[in-house]
Amino acid sequence: MQNLRVTIERGPDQPNAQREFDVPAQANQTVLDVVSWIQQNADPTLSYRFACRVGMCGSCAMMVNGVPRWTCRTHISKVLEGDSVTIGPLRNLPVIKDLAVDMDPFFDKWVAAEGVHHGALTRDDPIAPVDPAEAARGQADAGIECINCSVCYAACDTVTGNPDYLGPAALQRAWTLLNDSKDSARNAILEAVSGVGGCHNCHSIGSCTAYCPNDLDPLSAIAGLKRETAKSFFKRGR
Amino acid sequence: MTRTADIKLRAHPLWLAYILHRLSGLALAVFLPFHFWVLSLAVTRPDQLDGFLTLTEAHVVKLAEVGLVFLLAVHMFGGLRLMALEWLPWTPSQKSLAAGATAASFLIACLFFLKAI
Amino acid sequence: MLNLRLYMLQRLTALLMAPLVLGHLAVMIYAIQGGLSAAEILGRTQGSALWFTFYGTFVVAVSIHGAIGLRSILHEWAGLKGALLEAVMWLAGIGLFILGARAVWAVTFA
Numbered sequence: 001m002q003n004l005r006v007t008i009e010r011g012p013d014q015p016n017a018q019r020e021f022d023v024p025a026q027a028n029q030t031v032l033d034v035v036s037w038i039q040q041n042a043d044p045t046l047s048y049r050f051a052c053r054v055g056m057c058g059s060c061a062m063m064v065n066g067v068p069r070w071t072c073r074t075h076i077s078k079v080l081e082g083d084s085v086t087i088g089p090l091r092n093l094p095v096i097k098d099l100a101v102d103m104d105p106f107f108d109k110w111v112a113a114e115g116v117h118h119g120a121l122t123r124d125d126p127i128a129p130v131d132p133a134e135a136a137r138g139q140a141d142a143g144i145e146c147i148n149c150s151v152c153y154a155a156c157d158t159v160t161g162n163p164d165y166l167g168p169a170a171l172q173r174a175w176t177l178l179n180d181s182k183d184s185a186r187n188a189i190l191e192a193v194s195g196v197g198g199c200h201n202c203h204s205i206g207s208c209t210a211y212c213p214n215d216l217d218p219l220s221a222i223a224g225l226k227r228e229t230a231k232s233f234f235k236r237g238r
Numbered sequence: 239m240t241r242t243a244d245i246k247l248r249a250h251p252l253w254l255a256y257i258l259h260r261l262s263g264l265a266l267a268v269f270l271p272f273h274f275w276v277l278s279l280a281v282t283r284p285d286q287l288d289g290f291l292t293l294t295e296a297h298v299v300k301l302a303e304v305g306l307v308f309l310l311a312v313h314m315f316g317g318l319r320l321m322a323l324e325w326l327p328w329t330p331s332q333k334s335l336a337a338g339a340t341a342a343s344f345l346i347a348c349l350f351f352l353k354a355i
Numbered sequence: 356m357l358n359l360r361l362y363m364l365q366r367l368t369a370l371l372m373a374p375l376v377l378g379h380l381a382v383m384i385y386a387i388q389g390g391l392s393a394a395e396i397l398g399r400t401q402g403s404a405l406w407f408t409f410y411g412t413f414v415v416a417v418s419i420h421g422a423i424g425l426r427s428i429l430h431e432w433a434g435l436k437g438a439l440l441e442a443v444m445w446l447a448g449i450g451l452f453i454l455g456a457r458a459v460w461a462v463t464f465a
Contacts, residue, residue: 161431200362206252277458
């Protein structure tokens with residue numbers, strides 16, 4: 001194969017921008033390599049976002065042939081249809097330009113779900129022991145490898161239809177904190193995930209778990225939140 | 239994004255279970271007022287009710303009935319699947335549950351069909 | 356567009372209806388043997404407190420369940436929100452209840 005036929009989905013606000021590119025094929029090439037080649041060799045006006053290139057920072061996610069992926073760890077051979085590939089900005093987030101989306105709504109919801117550490121100790125207290133064998137710790141450990149790439153958020157049809165919905169990543173963070181013995185705000189978290197945009201809007205479609213590049217399982221984390229809030233509903237009557 | 243790409247994003251068993259549950263629920267909600275109205279004919283217009291009930295002998299109507307029974311069964315089993323998924327920590331078997339729900343619904347609809355003809 | 360209370364109502368009415376649906380399916384398969392007639396239906400249900408309770412519970416549960424389900428669909432697929440969404444949900448629930456209650460009354464004690 002000589003060239004890859006790459007289509008970049010650019011917004012209607014740039015009617016004259018180039019959308020089709022021929023990119024030289026390499027033996028080893030990620031989707032991010034392809035986008036970078038275009039920006040460096042064909043069209044320097046192409047905007048996109050990346051930082052670490054090794055699947056740590058969560059900044060390079062894009063829609064690749066209609067599916068959200070971390071582009072730095074996705075080999076182009078895995079996604080080519082024939083010799084073609086279509087690359088677009090992440091779904092469910094406002095586009096700033098070309099392949100760069102505004103991640104603010106995603107991070108705002110992370111905070112709205114109480115996805116922040118709620119400590120009860122000071123630096124003068126002894127370090128609280130964490131037992132890795134504890135069941136709750138296992139639940140927390142299952143979700144803490146999230147890199148905030150927003151792939152699950154882009155994959156979620158419930159987010160598409162219900163803009164208030166907090167989304168899989170934020171709710172999974174809430175679930176890890178609920179199971180973290182160092183976190184002291186259990187009721188505040190349950191409250192935050194029970195509002196109009198909370199975990200109860202989830203229809204268990206499971207696209208989050210199907211597409212998470214780190215093989216995490218937000219679907220089960222959200223189910224955990226539904227269980228805990230249901231228990232508190234019977235205990236506290238709300 | 240093109241239409242085919244949208245389909246690709248959704249091509250997994252749990253999305254199909256979701257859409258089946260949603261569309262069957264929507265169809266049942268639309269059908270129910272009609273169902274209730276027909277039954278209340280028993281008081282207001284008894285002769286009309288019998289007239290309507292003889293309609294159910296027609297093959298087209300029978301086919302529609304099988305469809306309604308299927309919708310009801312698929313919505314119930316799909317709902318039980320959903321509640322098992324949410325409230326019982328059974329996540330690894332969610333796909334087989336989804337498949338089992340659909341299979342059982344088919345079974346009930348088929349049973350109804352066989353008895354009806 | 357669902358908070359905890361609507362979610363719990365949705366799930367609890369569903370649990371309540373699961374055995375009722377099975378019963379309803381069984382009755383349907385039994386009742387259509389040899390065709391349907393008003394006399395046959397009424398013969399089974401008229402004056403029966405049991406069938407009144409069975410179908411009465413069913414109607415109450417389905418009115419709540421259907422209204423909340425429609426609420427989710429109308430918000431996600433039709434973009435309804437705010438007071439309009441609340442109004443349509445209540446209208447659907449009350450409408451289903453009135454029609455359903457009329458039907459149950461018609462085949463039992465009317």
